[in-house]
Amino acid sequence: MVIDCRSAMKNMVPRIAILGAESTGKSTLAEALAAHYRTAWVPEYLREFVETFQRTPRADEQFMIATTQRQREKEAERHSNRLLFCDTTPLMTMVYSEHYFGQADTALARLAAAYDYAATIVTAPTMPWVADGMQRESDEVRQQVHARLIRKLEASGVTYRLVDGSTQQRVMQVVDYLALHLCTDAMR
Template sequence: MKKTGLVLGKFAPLHRGHQYMIETALKEMDELHVLIYDSDLIEVPLHVRSRWIRTLYPKASVIEAWDGPQEVGDTPEIMKKNEDYIIERLQDVKITHFYSNEFYGDHVSKALGAENRQIDRNRDAFPISATMIRENAFRHKEYIHPLVYDDLIVKVVFVGAMSTGKTTICSRLAEKYNTVWMPEYGREYWEKHQVNRRITAEQMVEIARGHIEREDKLSYDVNKYFFIDTNAITTHMFGMDYQGYVLDELEMMALKAQSRYDIYFLCCDDIPYDDTWDRSGDQKRHIFQKQIIADLKERKIPYVELKGSLEERIGVVDRVLARFRKYDNPASLAYK
């Protein structure tokens, strides 16, 4: 007889305990369905939570329960409402095993005519809950897959021409918020590989690729906020300035950068110019700053300007972060 399993939940967010249940079911079943409910408990949208499971477990069939009941309890009315919904969504699928570690395992499995498979009911293997993670994801990150964790942190990128204070503010903010920051990889690469102050279009691709790879490695060490000095769009602009064109791979990385980061801060060129050997002068800085602003506008990327002293700039960042919600509607901030 074909064995067909069912796992359900909000996965708000998905953690190692959930994964243990899903992985156990996949080992034991011929077919597995995962029913995911919409939820107000977490800002992360349902389709993002579904993507976690689809990516990590491509053999599982994911069902998005956008209209699923939100009530949880052991009253006859609530139990019947949940049972009816599950049966309706499954349609003709015959479930033989229902997987859970909650009280509802008993009544749902009976309604389905399935075996009640309780997995780590006392949470001995994985002493974690979604509530604990929602309260402090960083403290419990050992129970969160990096793919999931990346969607829980806030990526804050700082752009601007050379000598506009990006590195200084990133390092200071990382210290203030007890987190990590990502230095500009392009500058490090340029200093090692430049010939007569120039690098090739192919090397521009290596810069953008290397920067992203380092970001990905650092992201699991982030404590809520990830402060990042420049991105692939900046590399794209330097490429256009150096060669007058960029290769397709860099073009694509710049396009992806438009939605890779949650907040863009533009460091303005109103501070004294630091005339180091690797820079092209204050006049070039002002020109490049205009080009960056034009590019942000062309890409329709919302950004916040940072002007004045370091303390004034940090004050602006603090206020923005205090209001920011990762999955909120950015346009709504203008009316708050």
């Protein structure tokens, strides 16, 4: 299936969403892909939030976290070269809101529904699960969140590539996928 080129054309730099449950290598993959393509990547704001406030966020903070993530994407576009790799999106914030709080508020749901990434990569939950003392709960939760994410992507009609293996194997899977499916001059 070919990715819809309209989403890539909305932005000066096509944004690639890197999604996945906790402890699946999203940040490592986003950083490695940015190095491979010599471009920028957007770290997950949630991690910064937890480190700054030394706590997990409340339900009423989810929309702010998602909008901050999007703002960081816009800022990073100015420093990008051909592609921008985004370590999570508002959709992932919504998935976690539904998991932990039973629902996502209306504003977050609207933001997540405005899904306009040129391509979506999902990291398989097969790497060893590592506790971080604050943000990560368990491998069981990781598997539940992964299943919820896949259901959400499929229900929304979002095409994605599931990547697995070592970081280098995942990078090559993404490189191959983008070369075949991304409609942009960025791949030249």
